[in-house]
Amino acid sequence: MTQRSLSCLIAWMVGASLSVYAQTPGAADAALADGWRAVRVADCARCHGKDHEGLAAPSIVGFARTQSRERFIAAILDGNPQMGMPAYRGNPLIENHIDDIYRYFAARADGRLAAGAMPGRD
Numbered sequence: 652m653t654q655r656s657l658s659c660l661i662a663w664m665v666g667a668s669l670s671v672y673a674q675t676p677g678a679a680d681a682a683l684a685d686g687w688r689a690v691r692v693a694d695c696a697r698c699h700g701k702d703h704e705g706l707a708a709p710s711i712v713g714f715a716r717t718q719s720r721e722r723f724i725a726a727i728l729d730g731n732p733q734m735g736m737p738a739y740r741g742n743p744l745i746e747n748h749i750d751d752i753y754r755y756f757a758a759r760a761d762g763r764l765a766a767g768a769m770p771g772r773d
Contacts, residue, residue: 679754683764684771686755689748693739702766703759708736712766715756723756724749 690696690703700706704713715723727745730738739745745752758764 686751716760
């Protein structure tokens with residue numbers, strides 16, 4: 652797959668940009684959906700488990716429950732190479748939707764969103 656086709660695929664999967672939905676009704680649902688899509692494309696489940704509650708790597712949901720927003724975002728962007736966690740700084744899919752990803756996991760952590768739920772779908 653070429654870089655261009657990969658970029659097109661990612662753009663299609665991620666959907667509207669923050670500036671488009673930030674002013675529309677349902678922006679919270681759109682943010683959760685964009686965060687969910689970005690996490691799916693990045694395939695965090697391969698290490699963190701199907702519901703991101705731990706597998707070979709710790710629970711992202713638990714991490715969101717116990718850490719500040721700033722610490723959560725730094726952990727994703729900077730990674731932890733010694734533990735096998737890649738850094739996503741420089742990855743436009745993750746960087747452009749880092750707040751959405753945090754909102755998604757915060758909603759999972761506080762019970763507003765159930766494991767396996769697809770945000771934005773009735």
